[in-house]
Amino acid sequence: MERDDNQEKGEMEEIKSENPSSDCTLSTGSADLTSALPSENHTVAEPAVPVGGDDGTKVTLEEPKNPPPSDTMGEEGTQELELATDQELEPAPVQELEPAPVQELEPAPVQELEPVPDQELEPAPDQVKDEETDECNKTEYHNSSGGQPETVPEEASSSAENVQDDSGEFVVTMLARGKLEEQDMGVKGMSSSLSETGAPEAPPSYRDEDVMAESWRQHRKHVFVLSEAGKPIYSRYGSEEALSSTMGVMMALVSFVQSSDNMIRSVYSDGHTVVFMQKGPLVLVSVSSSRQSEQQLRAELLYVYYQIISMLTQASITRIFEHKKNYDLRRLLAGSEKILDGLLNLVDSDPSFLLAAVHCLPLTSSLRDSLSQILQKAITPNLVFSILIAKNQLLTIVQEKTVIEDTRLEPADVHLLLNLIGASSAFQAGEIWTPICLPLFNPDCYFYAYISYLDPPECTVCLLLLSTDKEAFYAVAECKRRIELAMLAQSSLRLIANAHSYSVSQVGVSDLRHFMYKPFDVPDNHKQLTQFTSPEMEAPYSTEEERMRLLDLYRYMHSRIHSSSRPLKLIYHVAERETLLAWVTSKFELYTCFSPLVTKARAINAITKLLRWIKKEEDRLFIRYPPKYSTTPNPSKSSRKSDQQDSTDNGFASLL
Incomplete structure (x- = not known):
């Protein structure tokens, strides 16, 4: 040493x-x-x-x-x-979007048409595409009150501009813009800005x-x-x-x-x-x-x-x-x-980005299997992924059978979905139908995501249904209603509400303060989503400052384990306030934090006990084998990387 x-x-x-x-x-x-x-x-x-x-x-x-x-x-x-x-903590107002609409559109028709017809008119075709795009390419917002959609009232125009001025609520801007352009796919019920829905204030902007x-x-x-x-x-x-x-x-x-x-x-x-x-x-x-x-x-x-x-x-x-x-x-x-x-x-x-893995909420295997079966039964043609999330952690994910045979959903794509949901409280107001590209699945095509919370007003359990059919909103919404009824019948929402992350004290290993464990031992043929498990951060890591300090230590250990010049398999590191041990094998990647006086022998003995505990609890901590279903026609072909058809005219780009 x-x-x-x-x-x-x-x-x-x-x-x-x-x-x-x-x-x-x-x-x-x-x-x-x-x-x-x-x-x-x-x-x-x-x-x-x-x-x-x-x-x-x-x-x-x-x-x-x-x-x-x-x-x-x-x-x-x-x-x-x-x-x-x-x-x-210094708030700063947002002024980005005020001048953009007027300045971009005003001079184009008169000055730029005559001298340079090819280059200067490039924004114009995009705007024409916007008018020609099918109505379901627009992001849609639906109140969960039910009923058929109504025409958007004229007051929605000013509401949309107010929301657009708020650079934070991107999704709401897309929704309002889609409403104004496609009158036949309107809002169910009242059209209100985000502040009127009682949503929490946005974090400070810089x-x-x-x-x-x-x-x-x-x-x-x-x-x-x-x-x-x-x-x-x-x-x-x-x-x-x-x-x-x-x-x-x-x-x-x-x-x-x-x-x-x-x-x-x-x-x-x-x-x-x-x-x-x-x-x-x-x-x-x-x-x-x-x-x-x-x-x-x-x-x-x-x-x-x-x-x-x-x-x-x-x-x-x-x-x-x-x-x-x-x-x-x-x-x-x-x-x-x-x-x-x-x-x-x-x-x-969030250490899940460091580990390139998804954090699953600990659940009993019977409850997780029950939720998976509910998702498997509520399907419709062209539905590719059904994802259930609670407390920003994964509950279960069900994939169309052919998708599993060809590829799997990557952790980075799940992280982007989680970030999209967390970025806007507008998702808590009703049902969202929006195009979303999953870059690692296929960077050139859109899925159409149905997003809805199942437990208002708490809004902790969120359902994501990803389809390749831009016109499948009502069919996918019906799947959501079937899922909701089945979960209510089985009291699943109450059981999920009672589920919490575990404490490190439940492991029963003395001197162990925290750990992160990422398994590698799932066979490749199962196309398993990469996952990791970690207990809640407790004292002495109760404050934000101490949590960030521990994450900095984990990042340093991770950089030495995965060094491009000299990668290491095992690191025992004595710091000022704690002792850390990192270990990577063909079956797992493990980072542990102990009290500062732990010896190397005691740390290795503690890790042995920890691995036994994880093995015993793995059905509760992880989604071991992804459930699957089959729909007709084959839903995955239109969004797979192997497909040569360019469907990039859908979604966000078509709104402009």
């Missing part, structure tokens, strides 16, 4: 870390970007100022060494967390934060999205307009490296890591002052890209920028900032 140079009290077995030089290092690699797992909050240097110092800056074309590891989160890390947490202020620089992690032409698309903190010059510098740096037939991957400077990722016409940048590895930051950028694809599809984005390279993609993503913000907040606080 060697003593780590970066931590006075930390110890690490079989780990030798190499600290990168203090010089700023620019590293490039091949065009194939390696994706890993998620991340957290950071700080950025002044905008429009090149990264690194003026003296001694070193530029190389080699793969960078790993960022300097930190074995423990000491006082320095704690202070950063406190500062970031305090700044999160859209108008001053990018020159010190508070903006103190954020632990910034995320930027821009186009190849340097057009701003998204910024986690501050408005895109105020950061346009900064993003222009980023794009200039990318282009400079590309001019020598290379691709910029990362920049290391004193206290910061800048990670670049180029996906098609989009460039994503993360500027981080945290201790996360480059791979983890890159994986987080990949999630941001997937979230954008889930709303527009990859084929639509590619086609748009082929026609007009300087197109402002914010016109299509208007109002979606809250969805992207919510995703990044989840990545910071």
Whole structure:
């Protein structure tokens, strides 16, 4: 065991870390970007100022060494967390969407038609497609009161504009816009804004934060999205307009490296890591002052890209920028900032992104099987996935039989669905019918998602039904009613309400404070959704600051286990306030946290007991074998990657 140079009290077995030089290092690699797992909050240097110092800056074309590891989160890390947490509480009004509709549409017919008929009229065909699109391509909102849909009243127009001004409620904006364009698919009952439904207030927004202020620089992690032409698309903190010059510098740096037939991957400077990722016409940048590895930051950028694809599809984005390279993609993503913000907040606080796995709510096997059978019986043609969620955790998932034979639903797609539901309280008001792309299943096509809560007003149990038929709303809604009746008859909702995550004390292992366990031993032929289990975080990790500190330790252990240069199988790490042990085998991946005085022998003995307990409780902790059903006609072909038909004119893109 060697003593780590970066931590006075930390110890690490079989780990030798190499600290990168203090010089700023620019590293490039091949065009194939390696994706890993998620991340957290950071700080950025002044905008429009090149990264690194003026003296001694070193530029190389080699793969960078790993960022300097930190074995423990000491006082320095704690202070950063406190500062970031305090700044999160500053609310900022949202003003993004006011001028967009008028400015984009007014000059186009007169000035641009004559000189450049091909390029300048590119937005016009999109608007024509909007009028020609089938009514079921529109996102629809239905009150759960029942009855046939009515025509949207004229008052809904002003309500839609109010909602559109709120950049957080993207889904509500899409719903209202769809109503105004398709009068025959209206709202059942009254049309009201989100505030009128009694929904909770949105979390603070940072859209108008001053990018020159010190508070903006103190954020632990910034995320930027821009186009190849340097057009701003998204910024986690501050408005895109105020950061346009900064993003222009980023794009200039990318282009400079590309001019020598290379691709910029990362920049290391004193206290910061800048990670670049180029996906098609989009460039994503993360500027981080945290201790996360480059791979983890890159994986987080990949999630941001997937979230954008889930709303527009990859084929639509590619086609748009082929026609007009300087197109402002914010016109299509208007109002979606809250969805992207919510995703990044989840990545910071939810270990499921780090493990690339889904967290299941512990249930008795009899109750989980009963719920699966209910979903299996309530089917309709072209229904592909039936998903039941409670308390932001998975209860059960049922897939169409042919889908299981060809592929499986990936954890990242489930994470995007969970984030979409959590991003807007509008889903609690009734039944939602909206197009959604699952990027890892098929990045170029839409599913049509029926979303409804089964237990209002608590709204903890949510049903998602994914169909490939855009006209199947009423058929899928009937499936929901059958599921609801069956669950009421079996008192399933009451049993789900009584289900809770377990405490680490139930494991019966002394000195064990917390753990995360991800199994690998399910046969591939079952196409099992990757899952993990973890107890609730309890004392001494009751505060937000302590929970984030523990997650930082897990991220560090994860980066050493999955290091691209020297991956490890077993790490025993003594930190200042706890002892951690990480172990990966062909059957599982395990991260454990013990009290600080636990010896190595006692920790290994405790892990043996923990593995026995997990084995005994696995039917309660995991969905062991995914249930399946069969519908006619074959529902999966139209949304599979092997299908060559382009269905990207559906959904969100068709609304504009």
